[in-house]
Amino acid sequence: MTGLKFPPAVALAAILAASATSLPAAAQEKTDFRIAWSIYVGWMPWGYLSDSGIMDKWAERYGISVEIVQFNDYIESINQYTAGAFDGVSATNMDTLSIPAGSGVDTTALIIGDYSDGNDAVILKGEGTLADLAGKPVNLVELSVSHYLLARGLDTVGLSEMDLASVINTSDADMIAAFSTSDVEAVVTWNPLVSEIVASYPDANIVFDSAQIPGEILDLMVVNTDVLAANPDFGRAMVGAWYEVMALMAAGDEDVLSALAEASGTDLEGYKAQLDATAMFYDPADAVAQALSPDLRVTMTNVAEFLFEKDILGVGAPSADFIGIEYPDGTVTGDPGNIRLRFDAGFMQMAADGEL
Numbered sequence: 001m002t003g004l005k006f007p008p009a010v011a012l013a014a015i016l017a018a019s020a021t022s023l024p025a026a027a028q029e030k031t032d033f034r035i036a037w038s039i040y041v042g043w044m045p046w047g048y049l050s051d052s053g054i055m056d057k058w059a060e061r062y063g064i065s066v067e068i069v070q071f072n073d074y075i076e077s078i079n080q081y082t083a084g085a086f087d088g089v090s091a092t093n094m095d096t097l098s099i100p101a102g103s104g105v106d107t108t109a110l111i112i113g114d115y116s117d118g119n120d121a122v123i124l125k126g127e128g129t130l131a132d133l134a135g136k137p138v139n140l141v142e143l144s145v146s147h148y149l150l151a152r153g154l155d156t157v158g159l160s161e162m163d164l165a166s167v168i169n170t171s172d173a174d175m176i177a178a179f180s181t182s183d184v185e186a187v188v189t190w191n192p193l194v195s196e197i198v199a200s201y202p203d204a205n206i207v208f209d210s211a212q213i214p215g216e217i218l219d220l221m222v223v224n225t226d227v228l229a230a231n232p233d234f235g236r237a238m239v240g241a242w243y244e245v246m247a248l249m250a251a252g253d254e255d256v257l258s259a260l261a262e263a264s265g266t267d268l269e270g271y272k273a274q275l276d277a278t279a280m281f282y283d284p285a286d287a288v289a290q291a292l293s294p295d296l297r298v299t300m301t302n303v304a305e306f307l308f309e310k311d312i313l314g315v316g317a318p319s320a321d322f323i324g325i326e327y328p329d330g331t332v333t334g335d336p337g338n339i340r341l342r343f344d345a346g347f348m349q350m351a352a353d354g355e356l
Helices: 009-021 041-052 054-061 074-082 093-101 145-156 172-179 193-200 225-230 232-250 254-263 268-276 284-292 294-309 346-352
Strands: 032-038 065-071 088-092 107-116 120-125 137-140 166-169 186-190 204-209 218-224 278-280 324-326 339-343
Touching: 032 041, 032 074, 041 054, 041 065, 041 107, 041 218, 041 232, 041 254, 041 268, 041 278, 054 065, 054 232, 065 074, 065 232, 074 088, 074 093, 088 093, 093 107, 093 145, 093 218, 093 294, 093 339, 107 225, 107 232, 107 284, 107 346, 120 145, 120 193, 137 145, 137 172, 145 186, 145 204, 145 294, 172 186, 172 193, 186 193, 193 204, 193 268, 218 225, 218 232, 225 232, 232 254, 232 284, 232 346, 254 268, 268 278, 284 294, 284 346, 294 324
Parallel strands: 032 065, 032 088, 107 339, 137 166, 137 186, 324 339
Antiparallel strands: 088 218, 107 218, 107 278, 120 186, 120 204
């Protein structure tokens, strides 16, 4: 994921809320769809789906077309989806809740692809531990999952953001260059940037990573709920194509893995190392189990509380329960009268049952 600096939370939320209000209340049946994705180990299959023709094959099966567009700016890809320019986007659970759902766009998690199991990390320059961040500035993409990871890490050593010298909003595109400068003492970022920093700078010291909060940073393909409801074949094609590639990856197909590695700017061994820090749900049954796990409700409640504390859970959110989140069993956390994020296991279950 590479990107530009984005505006403060209030301004961003206001822009997106205005965009959301211009969207139609309900989607219509259609045949042409667009999804957006950005560079990240768990999302590289979307580029391969496009390049290999697998997406076209599944789309043709259902009489539709799906255009897959790569963005060099992760946050901008979500903004464009929120504004209605795309029908789906690759995003984390937290960023889905804060940006499209927080802006009023009813969004469904169609595919739970993986969770970060070490791909997101807090990197200190030089020797020390997480506790040594006290009094130091930390560079990260502000209000992203990196910010969440930092908060969760600090909590484990009895610190908070108030104990830091500052948090400096830094574009992911600038993160590697920033680490090389003398005034940067610590960064929080994700792969492949983590791997590049560790490989390039001998003094890079990972002091906390997402393996210590398993299952909390989920990587998703989310789609507009109204579009999906009006066009279920869109969901079937997307899920069918995705799990065809998952089967190839699970089988260790080196042609596929090498293509994914090259597209992400690394070699086969480098990409495999990133996969080692990613809990991929290659089997759709495992993704369904994740969607049905009661741990998901706990995680999303914690995420909502974090976003509310940072004042980015929707414009004027009165509490952490402002946005309703619906789970596959029909239970809801947050406001059941304002459901804007839904975890749907139905299409993944079709894949698990061989019904696509």
